[in-house]
Amino acid sequence: MADHFTIIRNGRLVDIRRREAAPADILIEGDNILSIGPAGMDAPPDARIVDASDRAMMPGLVNAHVHGHGTLAKGMVGDRWPLELFLNAMPGMTGHRTLEDKYLNGLVAAVEMIRKGCTTCYDLFFEFPLPSRDGLAALGKAYQDAGIRAVIAPMLADKTLYQAYPDLIDNIPEPLRAQVIAFQLAPYQASADALEAIYQDWPFDRELIRPAIAPTIPLHCSDEFLVRCRDLARDYELPLQTHLAETKSQAIIGLRKYGRTLTAHLDQLGMLGPHFSAAHAIWLDRDDLGRLSDNGASIVHAPVSNMRFGSGLAHLRPALDRGINVGIATDATNSSDQLNMFESTRLAALISRVQTPDFEQWLGPDEVLHMATVGSARAMGLGGKVGEIAPGFKADIVFLDLGHINYVPCHDMITQIVFTENGGAVDSVMIGGRMVLDHGRLTTIDEKKLRRDATAAAERLFTANAPMRSFAKDLQSIVGHFCHNLACEPYHVHRLGLPHES
Template identity: 35%
Template sequence: MTLLFKNATILAMDKTHGTTPFSGDLLVEGDSIAAVDRDLAAPADARVVDATGRLIMPGLINAHLHSSETFFKGRYQGTPLEVWMLYSYPILMKGPIPKRLLYLRSLLTAMESLKAGVTTLVDDFFDPPDFDIARLTRVFDAYDDAGIRANISHCVIDRHVFDTMPYLREIMPAALQDEVDGPSITVADYMAYCADVFGSQHGRADRLGFMVSASAPQRCSVEMMQACVNLARDKGVPYHTHVLETKTQAVTGPEFYGRSLIRYMKDIGVLTANTTIAHSIWVSDADMAMMREAGCSVAHNAVSNLKLGSGIAPVRRLLDAGVHVGLGTDGLSSNDTARIFDVMRFAALLHDIAAPDTERWVTAAEVLRSATIGGARTAMLDAVTGSLEVGKRADLIMLDITGYDYMPMNRLDHHLVYCENGSNIRLVMVNGQVVVEDNRLTTIDEAEIFAELRELLPAYLAEHEELERLNARFEPYMREMYRRATIQDIGMNRYQGDLPLWPGVNRREG
């Protein structure tokens, strides 16, 4: 396709312009941006779009998402991560989701993302208990059909769930422990599986890639993590993991390893420039210094962290330390939407309560960078997408900036972060293909997909409700583990407010 946007307001997010908008034209030829300038002549075969009163900006990057949760949107509240996972990722299961629903779940994730202006997503896919390339291929199929750009993992865990959190073995009744099997995957098996995926799916459609994901340092063996990092380096892809999302995890490091989880990762050689850490809430100054030295990245999930009560990440200090920061929704059960515009607004507002020094507040410009070129860096795709530059792939969105959210227009980056929610999107392009126009997906029949979901989901959700009842037996012990970890004084605080940590237990400030 050749497409020329004429008379647009352009937010390039490149090194020359940053978040400063300018007027001009943008030419797309094939899958890439061919020119960004004033008064460009239209090639003979070009479709010309009058972009007067429209903003052209890079498509948004969702730096951390779990499509495995999409069917549980709006289902849970009032549960911290460790309890919530009992239901969203049941430790007792009756088998994997059927392949057709697996495809539809991934497709629905991509559809909602594209209509929200997300052109690239990082899906930390989880599909216990087995590693079946035919099933992962269905995820790639869905993202291929939708037309989105994606990094897709198949997250691995090789430690027993009761050995991934402190105190559980002593708290959990033996009879319940006996009901739960441990993972059976070996390092050799996972490496062989990854080799097959890299050989058959990586680079598919020139916009879908495979990344390596060991779930978390406390959930995986040293041998598994080291093998994953070495593979990620060899393939030039991210090593995607979860670190210090909750206070429980902050307690886990000293309890299990006698040091913070970041120090542990550094000591075993898995804190690298390829490492992207989801969350990074309960990190210390010493942790952040190690992260800066390693050149690693963080996917900040402001909305999910609030819903699960995990705490507030020290984003100002992460940015000041030179850590690359992107924005993620997290799964659509702990966030409940795929809208990065929502995450942008929360990320911009949330950190204003961290300290009264306004010079230290996170700015709208910094949030915009995290949602675009910064997010692309966390996915190791910043040479491909995240900014509007000649030679980069044409991943962009066009917004109407003549309506309520921009009347009057004061400062564009502020309007995008504090006012926009995606409702002004008029066109979305990925890899040079128009995938959304006038609020309609061009690649998928939405009505047909929704009709099939309405037919298939009631039985699936009824079965999941049975699993919830089965797993609810573990909740009192998970909550006691959570309580014990929460009341520990670890020398830092990532909660806000004036309530005690627990009845009768004072909170540590600072």
């Protein structure tokens, strides 16, 4: 429990708009920032003092799309897997999880995020064959124990990859085909009912761990399921996120199946709104952006997995020009290899530079840092509470060591946070007024024990999931070729680096 009052003295406060880090003191009451004043400002005599000498204080980074369930599969993503091969391999990476494994997944994710300057995450959490109260409680407890703020969105689907891509199953020979058909997710009513019961009795303090909902990929959900998710989001006032037009194959199949783009289809179903965020959002056209903008929806940019899976380069400037809120995310350990928001933020700025020679259109460091804090918070329903160091906001503060080589010398704090910082200078992290990382030491978690437990769990799971990995391997070439052929078909949006024929 944080002390009632805390005063942070001697630090330099990062101001994204002014692009500076000037001396300032921060007074905190409980988990909220009460006021910010000049160095030496008055504070209640019983206030706990935090000395931030030689530290820059920046808002905690906000990771607007991650999957805690992927953490124990670190290092298991194939060398050359597009998204569909990753989805094909998912059961072999995440099967046979016990509740303890689900807890460890969350804990490993939380430790990495905290150590790399992230104080809040939006976790899209998947359980097979349907979400469970105990599984969700295990993940939430991990985040609570680590002390990181989280919005947890159970990830839902009632169709497997093989059902979502209708012609795919016809390309799979027997006996594999029979096995693929036997692999079923729960009917949507069962998942939605289970989830509704959880929302009615949410087991966490919503100030730290909040609920949300995530129909995973539109093509993987029947329309009835999407509508039920829409209604749950409305009834329980939940943020809703989906993977939208992440790959060219999805965009092509969406157009074929719905007779309109994926975004237009979701709009038609009444899914869009200020609570809606579109993860990846790569293969969007102008009309799609107009629909997101008209509905006050957000985009969540995940540049590392977009490139790791070769999905394409999302084009953000046209979205920003339409006033769409944009957040930034790492995506999962088993899609992006690390949960480093500094890396994702830097790449957001860098990628924009190879999309147009018109340098005025490139994303500046102040813009991407705003996205990685304020933009992400807004996308997950935490706007006005998280993402800034300002009175009334949660005391979520990252302390950067100005003696670290990343700031020797230091000419421009914002440029160097975005382009130079890699997480190496993160010295301390405060979340809700509580120091969860204190001069490089985690105060909430025994990292040595975590290493032992996570390593043992990963080894056991690797053995248990061997048959499923072998099954995925048998399907790999069929799924891979099917999706590659699809991705070679024409689509009216271009998001890959070189045209197919180059």
